[in-house]
Amino acid sequence: xxxxxxxxxxxxxxxxxxxxxVLKVLTEEGIPPSYIAGTSIGAVVGAxxxxxxxxxxxxxxxxxxxxxxxxxxxxxxxxxxxDAQEISFLxxxxxxxxxxxAINLAQSRTGLLKEVRLKNILLKLLDMGNIEDTKVPLAIVxxxxxxxxxxxxxxxxxxxxxxxxxxxxxFLCPVCFKDDLLTDGGVSCPVPVKYLPKDKVDVTIGVxxxxxxxxxxxxINVIEIxxxxxxxxxxxxxxxxxxxxxxxxxxxxxxxxxxxxSREDELIEAGIQSAREKLxxxxxxIRKKRFRVKxxxxx
Numbered sequence: 001x002x003x004x005x006x007x008x009x010x011x012x013x014x015x016x017x018x019x020x021x022v023l024k025v026l027t028e029e030g031i032p033p034s035y036i037a038g039t040s041i042g043a044v045v046g047a048x049x050x051x052x053x054x055x056x057x058x059x060x061x062x063x064x065x066x067x068x069x070x071x072x073x074x075x076x077x078x079x080x081x082x083d084a085q086e087i088s089f090l091x092x093x094x095x096x097x098x099x100x101x102a103i104n105l106a107q108s109r110t111g112l113l114k115e116v117r118l119k120n121i122l123l124k125l126l127d128m129g130n131i132e133d134t135k136v137p138l139a140i141v142x143x144x145x146x147x148x149x150x151x152x153x154x155x156x157x158x159x160x161x162x163x164x165x166x167x168x169x170x171f172l173c174p175v176c177f178k179d180d181l182l183t184d185g186g187v188s189c190p191v192p193v194k195y196l197p198k199d200k201v202d203v204t205i206g207v208x209x210x211x212x213x214x215x216x217x218x219x220i221n222v223i224e225i226x227x228x229x230x231x232x233x234x235x236x237x238x239x240x241x242x243x244x245x246x247x248x249x250x251x252x253x254x255x256x257x258x259x260x261x262s263r264e265d266e267l268i269e270a271g272i273q274s275a276r277e278k279l280x281x282x283x284x285x286i287r288k289k290r291f292r293v294k295x296x297x298x299x
Contacts, residue, residue, distance in 0.1 A: 003289045004034035005282075006201030008193040008245060009042030010238055011186030012209030014261040016041025017062065018251035021271020022207050024055040029279060031286065035201050037139040037152075037192040039185035042207070043165035044125060047158055050134035051127050059268065065124040066261045118163050118172055131158050137200070140165050141185035141192045145174055150189045151182055190238035193245045202289045205282065206245030207271075210235035211255055247282050249274050 005026065009019045019042060026032055032053060038046030048058050131138050132155045140153045142164040153161040164175035164182035174183045185192070193206045211231065217224055242248045251274040256263060 003202045003286045004200065005031055005203050005205060005286075006035040006037070006196035007033040007046075007205045007207065008191055008196055008242075009036065009038040009046045010191035010206070010208045010210075010242065011040030011042055011184065012253070013041055014263070015209040015251075015253040015256055015267060016045055017261070017264045017267035018209060018253055018271035018274070019045040019207055020055060020058055020062070021251070021268040021273075022205075022249055022275040023049055023058075023271075024268070025272055025275035025279065026205075026282075027053070027055050029283075031282065033136060033205075035137045035139075035196055037141065037195040038165065039141045039189055039192050040166050040168075041209075042192075043140045043162045043185065044122070046138060047126055047131075047134070047140065047162050050131075050136040050138040051129070051158070053135055059264075061125060062264055065121070066264060118166060119159055122159050122162055122166075126159060126162065129158055131155050131161060134158070139192070139195045141189050141195060142167075142175075142177070142182040143185055143188040145181045145183050147180075148188065150185070150192075150195075151177070151180065152192075152195050153177075186234065186238075189241065190234060191241040191245075193241055203247070203282065203285050204245045205247045205249060205278075206242035207249045207251070208238045208242035209251065209253060210238040212250075212252065213255070246285055247278055249278050 007022075007026070009016070012018075023033070023045070033049075036046040036050055038044070045058075048061070049055070052058070131140065131153065138154070138158075140158075140161040142151045142153065142161070143149075144151050151164075153164070160175065160177070164177055165185040166172070167174050167183050169183050169187060174181045176182075189195075190210070191206050191208045193204055196204050214228070214231070217228060242250065249271075251267075251270040253267060253270050256267065260267075
């Protein structure tokens, strides 16, 4: 009887490319995940792998998609050389509002960019289809703006579900889903370990991509304070959630900016390194689970 691995892939924008490195190591070691739960960019990577469990093909698909057109479509062309872990979604949203629309218009919109832009990007990364038809079982986590609760999607249109999970508040419009309005899963559930079904997996792995350390604030104003408070809340919630997994993997993404998708090689390598460091722990847990099964079944 084989030991089944469940992996929870957390949010983090471009830093989510480290998830690809983690999956690469697990696959090469012959311990690929049997179940995936993903939030935000973790939902993107998780859905890609669930549809086609070929990490090298995933990497090539990312490289083919992350060109100048990608940045233009998502309105990130002016952030390609962003320097700063300190520039949060909130700060970037504020800067975009100042640059692109009047304040009174901002008050009448649900996001700076329409949902269709994100879906156009996702169509380059994912195949059309339903979640229940993926080769690896998948749960996608979004956040309900009506109730504040996690919304776990395990069936239905995969593009719509991933778009909902990845809709950065204020930056991308929320997604209408049934009678709900959904936004980025990272708001309520940055690392969805709790949605790995205990009856279907034996060992759980959580991958968390929050910023490790903060720099002192250079200038103190309302926006900086609110942004820092938001980042601290998100990081601490992510750390708490990943600690509930049997194995926690926290790639060192060196404070890379959430929009730096052009640094995919570095980010994938960060995932590879962190997963390799955790391999002894993962394999030890697998051995213990196998031994326990043998004792129970007598073979």
